[in-house]
Amino acid sequence: MFKKLIDKARNIFSKDDKDSNKxxxxxxxxxxxxxxxxxxxxxxxxxxxxTIREFVIGNSSVKAxxxxxxxxIDKKIIxxxxxQPLMVQSxxxxxxxxxxxxxxxxxxxxxxxxxxxxxxxxxxxxxDAVLSGDTVLFIxxxxxxxxxxxxxxxxxxxxxxxxxxxxxGPKESFTETLxxxxxxxxxxxxxxxxxFESMVIGSVSRTQVSIGYIEGIxxxxxxxxxxxxxxxxxxxxxxxxxxxxxxxxxxxLSPLPTIHRTERPDxxxxxxxxxxxTILVDGSPSALTxxxxxxxxxxxxxxxxxxxxxxxxxxxxxxxxxxxxxLLPAFYVAIVSFHQEMLPTQLIISIAAEREGVPFPSxxxxxxxxxxFEILREAGTRMPRPxxxxxxxxxxxxxxxxAVTAGLTSTPxxxxxxxxxxxxxxxxxxxLAFTLIPLRFLLTILSAILGxxxxxxxxxxxxxxxxxxxxxxxxxxxxLAPGTYRxxxxxxxxxxxxxxxxRPNLYTENQIRQEVNQKPQDPEDDEKELKHSD
Numbered sequence: 001m002f003k004k005l006i007d008k009a010r011n012i013f014s015k016d017d018k019d020s021n022k023x024x025x026x027x028x029x030x031x032x033x034x035x036x037x038x039x040x041x042x043x044x045x046x047x048x049x050x051t052i053r054e055f056v057i058g059n060s061s062v063k064a065x066x067x068x069x070x071x072x073i074d075k076k077i078i079x080x081x082x083x084q085p086l087m088v089q090s091x092x093x094x095x096x097x098x099x100x101x102x103x104x105x106x107x108x109x110x111x112x113x114x115x116x117x118x119x120x121x122x123x124x125x126x127x128d129a130v131l132s133g134d135t136v137l138f139i140x141x142x143x144x145x146x147x148x149x150x151x152x153x154x155x156x157x158x159x160x161x162x163x164x165x166x167x168x169g170p171k172e173s174f175t176e177t178l179x180x181x182x183x184x185x186x187x188x189x190x191x192x193x194x195x196f197e198s199m200v201i202g203s204v205s206r207t208q209v210s211i212g213y214i215e216g217i218x219x220x221x222x223x224x225x226x227x228x229x230x231x232x233x234x235x236x237x238x239x240x241x242x243x244x245x246x247x248x249x250x251x252x253l254s255p256l257p258t259i260h261r262t263e264r265p266d267x268x269x270x271x272x273x274x275x276x277x278t279i280l281v282d283g284s285p286s287a288l289t290x291x292x293x294x295x296x297x298x299x300x301x302x303x304x305x306x307x308x309x310x311x312x313x314x315x316x317x318x319x320x321x322x323x324x325x326x327l328l329p330a331f332y333v334a335i336v337s338f339h340q341e342m343l344p345t346q347l348i349i350s351i352a353a354e355r356e357g358v359p360f361p362s363x364x365x366x367x368x369x370x371x372x373f374e375i376l377r378e379a380g381t382r383m384p385r386p387x388x389x390x391x392x393x394x395x396x397x398x399x400x401x402x403a404v405t406a407g408l409t410s411t412p413x414x415x416x417x418x419x420x421x422x423x424x425x426x427x428x429x430x431x432l433a434f435t436l437i438p439l440r441f442l443l444t445i446l447s448a449i450l451g452x453x454x455x456x457x458x459x460x461x462x463x464x465x466x467x468x469x470x471x472x473x474x475x476x477x478x479x480l481a482p483g484t485y486r487x488x489x490x491x492x493x494x495x496x497x498x499x500x501x502x503r504p505n506l507y508t509e510n511q512i513r514q515e516v517n518q519k520p521q522d523p524e525d526d527e528k529e530l531k532h533s534d
Contacts, residue, residue, distance in 0.1 A: 104139050117149070202238045233248075260288065267289075322436075363447075
């Protein structure tokens with residue numbers, strides 16, 4: 001009921017915005033070069049980084065207009081392959097305008113030697129191309145333009161991932177350039193069925209967004225739903241995938257993430273091969289993949305590069321770290337406040353002795369230490385790396401020791417806060433790790449009120465909420481709920497590759513991943529012996 005009221009209110013308040021943000025209609029290009037020149041001047045006004053040049057093609061009397069943005073194009077290529085051929089090299093070919101049956105086609109097919117030259121009869125689309133870094137050529141007497149791709153701005157090269165550390169596997173991450181990111185994925189999936197479809201979102205920023213999927217593996221209904229949700233976005237600017245994420249997720253008010261975000265191309269390639277869809281945004285060094293289930297946040301691409309036994313072990317370590325981070329402070333508060341009999345007598349006496357001079361109840365102590373750790377973590381993240389590491393490590397040691405000495409907290413509470421903080425860094429997904437922070441404080445408060453019953457009540461609410469979530473129609477807790485036996489091979493354990501013959505059942509069209517019976521077999525006894533011939 002509450003969700004329906006929110007959706008209704010959102011539709012009412014967003015109605016006016018949708019009407020004002022409607023896409024402008026196509027504007028035809030005038031065949032009069034002077035009118036085009038005047039219109040371009042009016043659009044860009046006093047922008048000194050926009051180059052607008054009018055010239056005559058060869059020794060003819062046909063005028064042309066070139067429009068580009070300085071800093072977004074390669075000047076050498078424009079001078080060598082556009083201006084020089086049109087103004088100098090074509091002076092004798094042809095000698096006069098009368099011998100040219102179609103100047104537009106002659107320039108397009110014989111003069112310009114670019115790999116990518118597009119024709120356009122839309123003035124607005126041509127201006128959008130200029131703003132995206134292309135060069136646009138208008139020719140007098142023709143109501144079409146030539147969009148020349150000669151982009152040449154400075155960009156960051158492919159580097160190691162910064163937020164997803166790699167021990168084994170490809171050591172490369174996405175950049176801020178859309179075409180570089182799509183090429184990184186294509187290098188891993190060399191198949192014609194890998195499709196990328198682009199659209200422009202943002203009435204002011206005109207940001208290019210690309211949807212990637214593998215035809216024949218992905219469920220077409222999911223692709224259609226992704227396109228529908230993206231087309232429904234009407235906003236002035238999209239600067240990062242985080243904008244897209246909030247607009248298209250199924251449960252925008254949920255604290256739990258339902259769209260996976262990664263900076264690793266190999267991670268995206270693996271999810272595409274499972275039948276998922278990726279969303280790339282020009283200017284963002286990360287990619288989104290949908291649909292997403294909860295167990296994905298506790299696994300990484302590296303799990304599939306290591307041996308199955310070791311990958312299963314590390315996956316269980318992450319599960320233990322997840323529950324430690326979520327529940328340890330709440331358990332400590334509940335035991336100290338209500339359930340002292342659960343601990344050995346000697347241990348509870350030791351804890352009581354440590355807490356003897358602490359003026360705060362255990363719940364206040366836990367919340368203060370949790371907030372202190374988060375402040376230090378945030379400071380270490382925002383400060384320059386060498387200084388930030390010193391602040392996060394040395395600061396925690398010094399402040400923890402000072403707090404114990406001053407009697408503001410107890411030694412067991414410092415240990416609990418340290419274990420909780422370290423457990424956050426074991427969780428591979430930053431989105432999930434940040435989600436645990438408010439949930440941890442909630443469970444701590446419930447444990448201070450109701451003890452263990454409060455913890456169980458909080459866990460029950462979280463579990464019910466997770467069971468109600470969907471990601472593009474896929475249950476968030478699948479394959480655990482609803483249970484899918486054959487998909488459990490990649491949840492709590494990571495089965496060997498030769499045992500994972502099928503893709504996930506719920507969100508793929510083609511469920512067959514590989515042929516069966518590929519388990520390596522021991523050779524026969526007689527083949528084990530080396531045969532030596534005299």
